[in-house]
Amino acid sequence: MSYQIGVIPGDGVGPEVINWGQKVLEAAAKRGSLDLKFVEAPVGGTAFLETGKVLPQDSLQKLSDSQAILKGPMGRPDIEAGIVERDGILTLRQHFGQYVNLRPVKSFRGLEAASPLKDNLLKDGVDFIIVRENSEGLYSRMGGISANSGTDINLFTEKGVTRILEFAFDLASKRGKDLISVDKANVLSASLFWRRHFERMAAEHSDIKCSSQLVDSFCLLVLQDPSPAKWDVIVTDNMFGDIIADEAAAIVGSLGMSPSANLNPQGVSMYEPVHGSAPNIAGKGIVNPLATILSCALLLRHSLGQDELANDVENAVQAALDQGLRTVDIAAGGASCKTDELGAAVLAHLA
Ligand code: IPM
Ligand code: MG
Numbered sequence: 001m002s003y004q005i006g007v008i009p010g011d012g013v014g015p016e017v018i019n020w021g022q023k024v025l026e027a028a029a030k031r032g033s034l035d036l037k038f039v040e041a042p043v044g045g046t047a048f049l050e051t052g053k054v055l056p057q058d059s060l061q062k063l064s065d066s067q068a069i070l071k072g073p074m075g076r077p078d079i080e081a082g083i084v085e086r087d088g089i090l091t092l093r094q095h096f097g098q099y100v101n102l103r104p105v106k107s108f109r110g111l112e113a114a115s116p117l118k119d120n121l122l123k124d125g126v127d128f129i130i131v132r133e134n135s136e137g138l139y140s141r142m143g144g145i146s147a148n149s150g151t152d153i154n155l156f157t158e159k160g161v162t163r164i165l166e167f168a169f170d171l172a173s174k175r176g177k178d179l180i181s182v183d184k185a186n187v188l189s190a191s192l193f194w195r196r197h198f199e200r201m202a203a204e205h206s207d208i209k210c211s212s213q214l215v216d217s218f219c220l221l222v223l224q225d226p227s228p229a230k231w232d233v234i235v236t237d238n239m240f241g242d243i244i245a246d247e248a249a250a251i252v253g254s255l256g257m258s259p260s261a262n263l264n265p266q267g268v269s270m271y272e273p274v275h276g277s278a279p280n281i282a283g284k285g286i287v288n289p290l291a292t293i294l295s296c297a298l299l300l301r302h303s304l305g306q307d308e309l310a311n312d313v314e315n316a317v318q319a320a321l322d323q324g325l326r327t328v329d330i331a332a333g334g335a336s337c338k339t340d341e342l343g344a345a346v347l348a349h350l351a
Pocket of ligand 2: 242243246
């Protein structure tokens with residue numbers, strides 16, 4: 001099979017991690033006899049400084065012609081905060097109709113010391129998945145700022161809510177596990193609307209154990225006991241999903257270990273590390289490439305249907321960690337290695 005992958009190097013540490021993502025995809029393609037063609041499509045702060053556009057038309061065309069997108073983090077300190085986020089990241093998610101943001105939270109063996117939680121809380125590992133609504137809520141971009149107020153409309157539509165809940169119910173049913181909806185229905189009308197739909201659909205899915213949790217309470221409980229017995233599929237809105245994904249990343253050791261998939265189940269999906277462009281460490285060769293490499297595993301699984309290759313990539317990550325290799329974010333004060341050493345180790349295990 002032959003596929004085109006659109007590659008957005010991004011800003012800051014973006015090119016460093018995307019370089020390893022692409023190498024890992026190339027190695028996986030070789031292993032699985034896939035024909036992957038990579039097309040570079042600059043988007044972000046650097047693209048803005050070079051072309052005057054955060055998302056140049058030519059890049060958008062290349063991405064539209066691709067089967068999947070591998071995206072680096074974007075944002076630069078010399079560009080006003082918000083421009084790249086709105087005109088780059090959010091515009092891409094909306095343009096491609098990527099209404100699901102899948103964020104698996106899975107611990108890797110040997111990284112317990114990198115987590116701020118005590119070892120006894122991590123003895124069963126951590127393995128849950130956040131299904132974040134990715135198109136509306138506080139991200140619907142309705143509102144504005146004036147001299148004496150700032151407003152964002154928390155818009156939840158019937159179409160937006162039902163399609164993300166359906167996705168989550170399907171996923172929970174495939175994993176054969178529980179589904180927990182995280183909201184703030186005791187205060188927000190939008191959340192109450194969400195919860196009513198969740199409860200209606202829960203009644204139609206007697207095969208799945210469903211419950212609702214308030215977001216503040218969720219943030220507390222997941223720290224007190226993050227074990228797989230308690231959490232499996234978590235479905236939540238755009239804003240809460242953004243926040244709890246970072247909390248969850250800390251639980252498993254680092255944002256540098258957190259992959260994500262922006263999915264349009266009928267269209268072009270986009271894969272990116274959860275972390276940002278980290279300009280403070282850009283160019284130093286010390287960024288953790290694993291969040292991007294694990295995002296490539298999601299690309300293989302969700303866009304190319306290559307489950308086995310996706311598992312191979314995840315196993316190669318574990319094997320590289322088993323060798324004791326740690327970038328500084330997961331070194332827990334011990335010896336650390338460079339981006340290239342960790343990337344090369346993953347590649348060697350895949351070859
Ligand atoms: C994320 C990021 C983005 C978001 C920002 C950079 C727009 O924090 O992917 O989690 O808020 O979704
Ligand atoms: Mg975020």
